[in-house]
Amino acid sequence: MLHETSSNPLSDQQENPEDVSSIDIQDSEEHEKESKIAVQTECLSVFFNERPALKDINLKIRKNRVTAIIGPSGCGKSTFLRSLNLMHEMTPKSKVLGSIKIHGNDITESNAVDVRKNVGMVFQKPNPFPSMSIFENVVAGLRLNGNNKKSELEEIVERNLTHAGLWDEVKDRLKSPAVSLSGGQQQRLCIARTIAVNPEIILMDEPTSALDPISTAKIEELIYNFKDEYSIIIVTHNMQQAARVSDFTAFLYLGKLIEFSKTRRMFTNPRERLTEEYVTGKFG
């Protein structure tokens, strides 16, 4: 298929930094083997025009779990997410410091194109390619990287659309333009497009904030079902959503990581007062 592990710089490699500085270690019941770590950031800082947007983030995100990022607007949630697939390379005058390890490999020096094949992203507003049909959207990533075998692509489209819970709704009109779908359908199409390139990690930046409650429920269900195959990091403004879909939650405030623990704990018995105030709606 698309990325062979041999040529992929992100292939699993064991590493065992006994990292005590990381906050989540205190959550001893969650202390799992290092190989179960999907993403690990160390002293991750991001600057725009010399102004810091993220400061010294140390975080270990577990494999095959859903991790939610919460925090008030402008606290750096999107910035954090976008540093994980090196999207800041696109922003002039941005600077990323520290290390980001994905399955043990530091990606900050890697080729962004390879990293992104392994780290998919779903955006806040559904953004299917308007010049392409539904079918073409799903296989866009594969096609643009050179896979053009028709029979194979057809199979991929069906599998991924089914996976994204959209197949039954669109199977009769795969050739129609993607923008003819409803917002919720478009977002699921974008999810299908993302998983079609077989990433191991999926980043989602407020994927349901532009959608109605029913579409939101469908996507949350998808996220839940995806756990076996993918590690998911989701930014959300909706506390209930974080509580519903995630296993772990990170709370960011003013560019700093305030607390990172199991979601259940975060919402029932947070360690920090700031977190408690935020999750109970006292500010933000």
Place this chain on the structure above:
Amino acid sequence: MIVALVFVVSYEMFVDSKQSRDMFGFGFIFSSNWNPVTEEFGALPFIFGTIVSSLLALILSLPVSIGVAVFLSEIAPKSVRTPFSFLIEILAAIPSIIYGFWGIFVFAPFMRATVQPFLQSTLGFLPFFQGVIYGTGLLTASFILAIMITPIISAITRDVLKAIPVSQREAAYALGATRWEAIKMALLNAKSGILGGAVLGLGRAIGETMAVTMVIGNKAQIKASLFEPAYSMASVIANEFAEASGSLHISSLIEVGLILFGVTFIINSLARLLIYSVTRKA
């Protein structure tokens, strides 16, 4: 690549005009003698014709252009604005050969029969409006140029006005300003952009070839009267280049081209910088 292109253009013309530059030096610009037969070449009449016709065109066009821009951006309701700006766009897109053609057959006779006699009878005491009325000549060329550059200047002025924040206008209204006073304020704020548009229009007028060639009269002379035929830099190139006999003649024409190029290059750079300075800020 495009950047390189501009350099190549200037280099090419510089080299090709060598013969004439060596021959006449700076005197080329100040001599008013242009005679292919005796191989004497001086560009002053063309420079004169170009400058006078373009400046006059700009003077005629500028107030109208600003009026149009204000009309389009502030006064006209949307239902009028859309077709109107479409027409203005068309006006800018009509090939200059058609302006010239129309100029010879429709506009010049109109000037001869109506406008010029009127000017002569009312303002005839001025040297500008004396002499024989031909129809074609400097004044007619200026009018045609004015028609041609109005869409350009008004389009830019409109864009610049749009770049002025609405809040400023609302603030003016809130202080009890009349509509015109608010507009005047916006125009004052946009003045460097409008100036840029005007300079751009001037550049277009200076370089305009076909329309001018067809109505300016094509006579290498410097006369005070605007009714007299004249010649412009672009027109002399258009008329004589293909038939130029001697290499010195060609070289001199290329030098005229080089002057034209230099002038329009500077004018356009200036105009762009002025326009950028306004639209950037917004």
Place this chain on the structure above:
Amino acid sequence: MTGIETISGTPRNLARRKFVDKLMISLCVIAGIITILPLLYIFFFTTKSGLSSLNLDFFTQLPKPVGEEGGGMANAIVGSLILIGLGSIIGIPVGILAGIYVSEYSGSLTATLVKFTTDVLSGIPSIIIGIFAYGIIVLPMQRFSALAGGFALGILMIPTITKITEEMLRLVPQTLREASLALGVSRWKTTLFVVVKTASSGIITGILLAIARAAGETAPLLFTSFGNSFWQSSIDQPMAALPLQIFAYAISPYEDWHRQAWAGAFVLILLVFVVNLIVRYVTRNKFESSV
């Protein structure tokens, strides 16, 4: 009400200001009308004079010598098509690439420089480009040729295409670029297959606009393509072009030729009108949403 009056001064002053207001607003409206008048006049006149002499012969016949009735501009029309074709080969790729560069790599110094130069180039008189083509192609070849004319037209097409390409690419939402990059698609493939493809209808209108403009260009052809009253299909020979023919006929003293020239002018105006209409139609929604 009182508040305004205190700020605005005495009532008499107010009356004067109101008068000035009315006057200036009316002047602006009049300016609008004055500008449109020549257009309508040109339109009307060209249509009137051109339409009557426009017939099938115009499109199928060669020019007839002076004195003989009839004839047409078939060779000039074909010549213009060939010249524009040659121009497009140069102008379209260069224009689009420059537009992509300016839009997608904006912020870099070279992109700014390219943008600036393109803007300046668009203001350089077309006759200068003619001299340039003369120096580069006519002089070495020792004869006028369609190649030189096409080259000049090509250069003239570049700024128009670059400008519109840039504007259209800027209208493509940033998140589409990010979506494609996030799929692990490289930057240039993203630009070409996602961004440019999304903006393609707009870019095509830019090409149409450039072609319409090039079709009416006369000055740069005078001493490059030169003109020709016969069929000519090889591009290293002088070739006729519609605007050249119009020019030659317009300044001639013959009634019959004038009529033919009006017919040619009508064809050109029609082309300009139709192309602009198409451009309006295609870009209508995009521009409105962007304002």
